[in-house]
Amino acid sequence: MWNSFSRSRKAQTTLPCRECGKPVIIERSCHEVHLTCPACGKSYPIQEYIREADEAMEDFLNHVYCDRM
């Protein structure tokens, strides 16, 4: 499918950075997904936010897992 989302490797979420409270970005590298804060540069494993995942994060993860199949 050719939607813009399937090509994108990162997405803006509404989840606040633990450090500075700014919204973090979910990002995918080759083999793992993590969250980074564009404001302070902190990065977090997804496990840290998985229980409070918002729609953008869940959507992103769905696409990541689709890609692997």
Ligand SMILES: [Zn+2]
């Ligand atoms: Zn931050």
